[in-house]
Amino acid sequence: MTDSNRTDFTNPSTFILVGIPGLEGAHVWISIPFSAMFVLVILGNFTILFIVKRESRLHEPMYYFLCMLAVTDLVLCTSTVPKMLSIFWFSSREIDFSACLTQLYFVHSFSAIESGIYVAMGLDRYVAICQPLRHSTILTNRVVAMIGLAVVLRAGILALPYPFLVRLWSYCRTNIIPHTHCEHMAVAKLSCSDIRISSYYGLFALIFRIGLDIFFISMSYTQILRAIFSLPTKDARLKTFGTCSSHLCVVLAFYIPTLFASFTTRFGHNLPIHFHVLIANMYLLVPPMLNPIIYGVRTKQIRDRLLNLFLHEGSKDFSWRSGSQTQLCAGLARDKVLGPLP
The missing domain is CATH 1.20.5 (Single alpha-helices involved in coiled-coils or other helix-helix interfaces)
Known part of the structure; x- marks a missing residue:
């Protein structure tokens, strides 16, 4: 390659986000379901926060964790979707290098926070079913705050190497990112450096975060199922298991698209690039949209409060x-x- 054809993008001032490669002509139409999901995320999660704050009966560990989840979902979506929609609507594709690194950090750290909150909620269900008489003494407000702090610190530390690694590499190929937002491997693949460290660390962080979290949630539900099957009647077993159904639904809604997106990014080399980008966006939007709906429909206290709010007369x-x-x-x-x- 001659010097005239080679451009040095070492720490470029801006990146260019393409959006969904190959589907640029359909961006306006694609924006319709995306913007609808974003509105549902905002309304649903703010409604959860409002109801829990107003209803003193909901000031319990389960609902504190639910509020943490709502805040996490709001931050995760607002850090990516507005820029995504500006690409779809106004072709505003430029993003500052520092803003790209900030967005990258927010995506990975708050995804890790969300995963950690599911573990905390699984712990709450375990204590509520296996140690019901000690629930209020085990999960005190202080303990809940310490669990929340531990979840945030773990996620922040795990995601911290991502922007530093991206800043470390040299970009001599292009500054065009075939994505709707700045994601670690999508940015690292633009580098002309050896990015094996980024790839290995990303895989390590994925296994350490999701692998361990799924393991702890599975252990919690192993103990929960043992306690449920020891109950004397079928009605008691069904009623007790019903208290876990909301948590199980949101766990599946989060981990299935997360794992699918992660593995298709690393191993689905034969899949079209627009498929990878769409899956990555679904993983960012679908769980935050479904979480308040699942808890609103399946949790009686929240459902009753919603009816009370919307049926004033x-x-x-x-x-x-x-x-x-x-x-x-x-x-x-x-x-x-x-x-x-x-």
């Missing part, structure tokens, strides 16, 4: 009916144990 009637049903159930239970009053 019937709130008094709702409260009256709830109170009447409570009194009726209490009376039936009393009669069953003590017999009917004279």
